[in-house]
Amino acid sequence: MHYKVGILGATGTVGQWFVKMLEGHPWFKVKNLAASEKRVGKKYGEEVNWLISQDIPKYARDLEMVPLDPKYFDVDIIFSALPAEVAREVEPIFAKNGFVVASNASAFRMEEDVPLVIPEVNADHLKLIEVQKSVRGWDGFIVTNPNCTTIILVLSLKPLMDFGIKNVRVASMQALSGAGYPGVASLSIFDNIIPFIKNEEEKVESETLKILGKFDGNRIDFAKIKVSASCHRVLVLDGHTEAVWVTFERDVSVEDAIEAFESLKPLQLPTSPEKVIIVRREIDRPQPRLDRDAGKGMSIVVGRVRKSLEKELKYIVLGHNVVRGAAGASILNAELMVKEGYID
Numbered sequence: 001m002h003y004k005v006g007i008l009g010a011t012g013t014v015g016q017w018f019v020k021m022l023e024g025h026p027w028f029k030v031k032n033l034a035a036s037e038k039r040v041g042k043k044y045g046e047e048v049n050w051l052i053s054q055d056i057p058k059y060a061r062d063l064e065m066v067p068l069d070p071k072y073f074d075v076d077i078i079f080s081a082l083p084a085e086v087a088r089e090v091e092p093i094f095a096k097n098g099f100v101v102a103s104n105a106s107a108f109r110m111e112e113d114v115p116l117v118i119p120e121v122n123a124d125h126l127k128l129i130e131v132q133k134s135v136r137g138w139d140g141f142i143v144t145n146p147n148c149t150t151i152i153l154v155l156s157l158k159p160l161m162d163f164g165i166k167n168v169r170v171a172s173m174q175a176l177s178g179a180g181y182p183g184v185a186s187l188s189i190f191d192n193i194i195p196f197i198k199n200e201e202e203k204v205e206s207e208t209l210k211i212l213g214k215f216d217g218n219r220i221d222f223a224k225i226k227v228s229a230s231c232h233r234v235l236v237l238d239g240h241t242e243a244v245w246v247t248f249e250r251d252v253s254v255e256d257a258i259e260a261f262e263s264l265k266p267l268q269l270p271t272s273p274e275k276v277i278i279v280r281r282e283i284d285r286p287q288p289r290l291d292r293d294a295g296k297g298m299s300i301v302v303g304r305v306r307k308s309l310e311k312e313l314k315y316i317v318l319g320h321n322v323v324r325g326a327a328g329a330s331i332l333n334a335e336l337m338v339k340e341g342y343i344d
């Protein structure tokens with residue numbers, strides 16, 4: 001089983017992780033790369049300002065970059081790491097032309113007929129693909145993954161849903177790589193914390209309800225919980241840390257919550273980690289430098305699970321924002337689509 005894939009926004013922070021994570025992938029082979037117009041006709045290795053610690057994968061160095069136009073793509077699947085405003089124009093053109101688009105961008109995440117998927121949480125939302133194809137009359141389709149902060153939060157909430165969640169409060173400490181390249185100016189972030197990330201709180205609060213909602217045969221019935229987020233940029237390179245408070249319908253013990261976290265099962269997909277949630281019991285974990293690469297960046301790490309106010313627990317969750325929160329999330333979605341027969 002082999003599928004040809006292309007990457008849009010291949011020179012960016014997320015695009016580079018696509019290039020890296022798809023090296024030697026058992027199902028997907030990268031054929032085409034695109035970024036902004038000034039790159040067209042040039043070699044990827046000469047254009048990209050490579051940010052990842054290992055070298056640029058050999059296969060990608062000499063690939064000639066193509067225009068952002070379906071006729072230059074000889075692939076089955078498109079991975080999109082475009083800015084939202086570009087994605088809004090470009091992704092439908094690819095979907096109309098029969099491509100499967102696995103997107104990181106926020107442009108279509110909240111559209112009624114577009115699946116917003118984390119495979120271990122709501123794989124059945126892929127059933128929206130049929131709705132989307134019939135509503136829009138496209139030969140292809142768009143499937144999205146959530147915002148990075150949301151993915152990390154929701155993976156930790158999923159196993160707690162059976163206890164009856166009433167509301168969730170989250171304070172994020174988000175890495176610099178989440179802002180893309182060149183991101184936040186060094187003189188603004190050094191020795192500092194910036195307590196505002198544009199549109200981030202709204203994304204966390206709305207996307208969470210869609211992902212934890214139920215597919216009713218035609219649309220998603222959003223989860224009936226309340227979420228309040230406060231998002232902050234901190235001087236960390238990779239890895240978002242989130243302090244979470246969850247209020248339940250009833251008392252939930254720390255040990256029951258830990259057992260639930262550890263029971264979230266990985267799927268049998270090439271990019272799945274061995275453990276979805278790793279629980280650390282040390283008092284000072286998780287930490288970005290120590291824990292962001294857990295499960296090659298595809299696990300999330302939970303720690304400091306403890307009692308809070310009445311019927312409430314609090315904990316810290318951490319995940320690699322560009323791997324589990326972006327490129328790895330789209331790749332996992334595409335693997336799931338292959339496994340479930342959505343891609344010929």
Ligand SMILES: NC(=O)c1ccc[n+]([C@@H]2O[C@H](COP(=O)([O-])OP(=O)(O)OC[C@H]3O[C@@H](n4cnc5c(N)ncnc54)[C@H](OP(=O)(O)O)[C@@H]3O)[C@@H](O)[C@H]2O)c1
Pocket residue numbers: 008009010011012013014015034035036037038039068080081082083084086104105106146147148177178179180181182321322325326
């Ligand atoms: N960084 C994260 O942790 C993260 C997590 C989840 C989701 N996302 C989402 O993923 C997307 C990419 O984020 P990023 O952090 O990788 O951003 P980035 O580092 O700024 O990269 C943007 C990419 O898009 C290309 N691009 C920009 N304008 C373009 C245009 N007009 N036409 C064609 N290509 C254009 C850039 O190409 P050039 O190099 O040629 O300019 C670059 O390859 C965004 O929608 C973001 O919200 C990011």
